[in-house]
Amino acid sequence: MAKRVIIVGGGWAGSAAALCARKAGAEEVILLERTDSLLGTGLVGGIMRNNGRMTATEEMIAMGGGDLFEVCDRNSRHVNFSFPGHKHASLYDVAKIEPVVKRYLLEKGVEIWNFSRFTEVDVRDGSIVAVYLESGDRVEGDVFVDTTGSCGAQTLCTDNGNGCVMCVIRCPTFGPRVSLVGKVGIKEKAGKKPDGSFGAMSGSCKLSKETLAPHIREELERTGMVMVPMPEHMINRKKLGVKACAQYALSEYAENVILLDTGHAKLMSPFVPLHQLNQLPGLEEARYVDPYAGTVGNSMRFTDLSPRDDAMKVEGNIDNLFCGGEKAGLLVGHTEAIVTGVLGGHNAVRALAGKDPIILPDSISIGDAVSHVREEMETERGLKTKFTFSGSVYFERMKEKGLYTTDKDAIVKRVKKAGLEDVFNQRVM
Amino acid sequence: MQAISAAADQYVIDDVLCVECKGYFAEARCKWACPVNACVPERESYLVRAVSLANKGARPVIYKGGPKVAGRVLQPHQLEKVNP
Numbered sequence: 001m002a003k004r005v006i007i008v009g010g011g012w013a014g015s016a017a018a019l020c021a022r023k024a025g026a027e028e029v030i031l032l033e034r035t036d037s038l039l040g041t042g043l044v045g046g047i048m049r050n051n052g053r054m055t056a057t058e059e060m061i062a063m064g065g066g067d068l069f070e071v072c073d074r075n076s077r078h079v080n081f082s083f084p085g086h087k088h089a090s091l092y093d094v095a096k097i098e099p100v101v102k103r104y105l106l107e108k109g110v111e112i113w114n115f116s117r118f119t120e121v122d123v124r125d126g127s128i129v130a131v132y133l134e135s136g137d138r139v140e141g142d143v144f145v146d147t148t149g150s151c152g153a154q155t156l157c158t159d160n161g162n163g164c165v166m167c168v169i170r171c172p173t174f175g176p177r178v179s180l181v182g183k184v185g186i187k188e189k190a191g192k193k194p195d196g197s198f199g200a201m202s203g204s205c206k207l208s209k210e211t212l213a214p215h216i217r218e219e220l221e222r223t224g225m226v227m228v229p230m231p232e233h234m235i236n237r238k239k240l241g242v243k244a245c246a247q248y249a250l251s252e253y254a255e256n257v258i259l260l261d262t263g264h265a266k267l268m269s270p271f272v273p274l275h276q277l278n279q280l281p282g283l284e285e286a287r288y289v290d291p292y293a294g295t296v297g298n299s300m301r302f303t304d305l306s307p308r309d310d311a312m313k314v315e316g317n318i319d320n321l322f323c324g325g326e327k328a329g330l331l332v333g334h335t336e337a338i339v340t341g342v343l344g345g346h347n348a349v350r351a352l353a354g355k356d357p358i359i360l361p362d363s364i365s366i367g368d369a370v371s372h373v374r375e376e377m378e379t380e381r382g383l384k385t386k387f388t389f390s391g392s393v394y395f396e397r398m399k400e401k402g403l404y405t406t407d408k409d410a411i412v413k414r415v416k417k418a419g420l421e422d423v424f425n426q427r428v429m
Numbered sequence: 430m431q432a433i434s435a436a437a438d439q440y441v442i443d444d445v446l447c448v449e450c451k452g453y454f455a456e457a458r459c460k461w462a463c464p465v466n467a468c469v470p471e472r473e474s475y476l477v478r479a480v481s482l483a484n485k486g487a488r489p490v491i492y493k494g495g496p497k498v499a500g501r502v503l504q505p506h507q508l509e510k511v512n513p
Contacts, residue, residue, distance in 0.1 A: 036490070102492070103503070109494040114505075115482065116489040134483035175481030 002027035003352050003429070006131060006141035007345065008118050008180045009033070011040030013325025013337040014147035015101055016068050017345030018110045021145075023064075024349035025427035029110045030139060032131070034117040035174040038105075039098050040149055041299075043168045044204045044290050045334045046262030048072050049079075050089035051247070052389035052398045053335040054406050055365050062415040063364075065342035065424030069335075071104055072097070077261055078224035083268075084252035085391060088406060091224060094206070095263035113139075117175045118148075121183045127320045128184065134175055143320045143348045146180040146306065147341060150191075150326040151202075151299050153177060160198045161300040162271075165291035169299055181306040181323065186316035189377055191302030191330055192384045200302040200386065203248070203270025205294040212265060213282035220261045228257040228280050230269075247332075247391025257283065264289060271297040302386070305329050310371045311357030312344035322348040329373045332388045339366045346424050353429035361418050365403040369394060 005021040007014045010033030018031040037043065048069070049057055060066040072092040073079075079090040105112060116139075120132040130140040153176025154164045164171070171177070182188055191200050209217050220226045237254045248268055252258065257280055258268040273295045277283050288294035306323045307315040314321040324344035325337040343366075347357040360367025369387065372394070376382030387394040398404040405411060415421050432443050442459050481487075490505045492498075 103498060106492055106494040106498040106503070111494050112492040114490040114492075115487050117481065117483055133489060134481065135487070135489055137489060173482060175483060 003143075004028040004030065004141045005143050005145070005345070005348055005352070006139060007031045007145045007147060008131065009040070009147035009149055009177075009325070009327075010035075010038040010112070010114075011147060011149055011325055011337060012042040012045075012068070012334045013149070013327070013341030013344070014145070015039065015105060016065070016338040016341030017145045017147055017322075017324050017348070019067055019105055019108055020065055020342045020345035020424055021349050022109050023067075023425060023427075024346050025429040026349045026352065030141070031105065031110055031112050032116045032118055032133070032139065033112065033114050034177065035170055036114050037098050038102050038112070041151060041168065041202070041204075042334050042337075043094055043098060044206060044266075046091045046094045046260065046266055047086075047333075047390075048076075048090050048092060048335060050086040050390045052365060052391075052395045052404050053333070054088050055398065055404055055411060056335055056339055056369070056389045058406075058408050058411040059364055059366055059415055060339050060342060060424075062412045062422075063420050063424050064422035064426070065339075065346070067104070067108075068101065068338050071101060075100055077263065081224045083225045083258065083260060084227075084256075085247070085250045091260055091262045091266075093263040094266075115174070118178055118180060119175075121180060123184055123318065126317055128180075128318060131180070143322070143352050144180060145341075145344050145348050146314065146321065146323045146327050147325045147337075147344070148177050148179050148304075148327055150302050150304050151177060156199065156300045156303060161201055162296035163293070165293035165296060165299065167291035167299045179304045179306075179327070181314055181316075181321065181327065182304055184316070184318050184321065186307065186314060186318070188304040188306055189383065191305065191386070194384055196384070198303070199300040201270075201297050202299050202301050203297060205267040205270065205272075205288060206262075206264040206290045207259070207267055207283075207286050207294075208289045209265050211285045211287045212259075213284070216259070216282040217265075220259055220265060224261045226259045226265075227252075228259075228282060230255055230257060230280070234276050234279070236271075247388050247395070249392070267294070271295075302326065302330060305377060308374065310359045310367070310374060311347045312340060312370075313347065313351070313357065320348075320351065322351070328370075329377050330382070330385065330387050331369060331373055332386045333390060335390070336369070336388060340370065342424055343370070346428075350428050355428055358420075358423060360420070362401075363414060363418055364420065365389065365398055368397075368401065368403060372397065 122130040154171040260266040322344040324341035362368040
């Protein structure tokens with residue numbers, strides 16, 4: 001019988017895991033997604049290749065697992081541009097990326113199930129044999145990857161955040177996230193805000209371009225970015241500290257309204273109440289489109305983080321469970337989700353084939369990040385910190401260790417030296 | 430059915446039945462009068478009422494892979510209902 005890989009959760013990590021499981025030779029790969037769309041929080045993302053993400057992206061391309069990065073490149077609205085604290089970024093079009101990724105996965109032979117919320121699991125002798133969907137359908141598999149993320153349920157946001165902000169996760173309609181790792185009885189960890197309280201806030205917000213003054217919209221579409229200074233009485237630097245995305249916790253983001261052109265107008269200054277936003281020149285008519293209640297900030301994140309090793313194998317009493325994305329720890333961002341998803345999906349197939357997993361060495365920034373974040377998740381300080389290639393503490397570490405470079409030839413050389421060239425393009429079964 | 434009934438050591442007000450002050454005051458008189466703010470009617474939360482589409486019977490929508498998808502409108506497959 002054909003071996004089957006089941007990926008639970010169709011965000012960036014799950015999409016990457018499914019794709020790489022197929023590339024590694026799995027005959028059947030089923031990607032289960034709770035909602036009607038792939039990409040999850042990727043639907044509000046857009047920012048790629050900024051700062052150390054350039055290095056990680058090129059490393060993954062050299063290792064043969066960069067398909068989705070190249071898909072983003074082909075659907076970029078702006079490339080190689082800078083905004084405060086960030087260099088050589090590109091912005092993919094969030095309004096157009098989902099069908100492109102869906103079609104790409106289908107062409108590579110991934111089977112995609114929408115409206116397929118996982119709710120129960122069947123475990124026999126330490127292995128998962130099947131998952132049940134809310135619809136009652138039973139989906140059997142040989143190896144499983146948990147890429148369910150860490151957003152929702154709605155009560156997570158109402159109890160620990162500013163309330164349900166009606167974000168792209170859409171818990172009430174499609175049902176809340178269920179953690180596969182949690183369902184098999186493995187104890188998960190939760191990230192914390194700097195004050196020690198539960199979870200982290202995502203500050204990502206989109207404005208409708210149609211509601212911006214024509215000159216703002218024109219500048220946004222031409223240059224990729226608009227900065228509107230805030231009057232002193234509206235500046236609130238404290239709110240930078242509660243964001244999940246530490247790479248944007250810079251004073252420029254509190255002192256200005258910064259908009260990036262990701263198809264919609266991505267608002268980089270978090271938690272600006274609409275009535276304040278509307279006092280700024282050119283933003284008098286601005287409206288939030290995601291989350292609709294952008295006035296109070298976005299969804300709660302970074303709960304239910306799985307214990308795992310550096311091969312993305314979930315540690316615990318289950319022998320055929322891997323993970324990726326936010327489930328795999330405190331790595332923030334779409335680039336970070338894709339690289340851990342690739343690793344989880346590929347190693348799941350290696351496990352099926354009875355082969356040793358790929359563990360990336362610390363001479364590769366992705367390998368260093370995966371092991372560093374795993375170690376940091378064991379500490380109280382680490383759980384209050386968010387890690388990303390694109391800024392804050394992990395980007396500093398990349399620079400200190402000499403890992404950050406934008407020299408593609410040097411990156412290819414680095415990957416070759418580690419014996420990892422094109423490794424994620426190799427069939428292992 | 431009584432709107433106001435006696436419990437062990439307090440009165441209980443059924444806010445659905447009680448119309449004593451309806452239309453006369455902006456705020457319910459019981460809430461206004463209660464010294465410990467105990468008789469604020471429990472609002473039935475939309476969180477509890479939310480029922481997902483799958484729970485209402487929506488079926489998985491399945492897209493099968495393969496090179497045949499190139500350049501074509503994607504046509505999903507529907508699973509046969511397993512638990513009729």
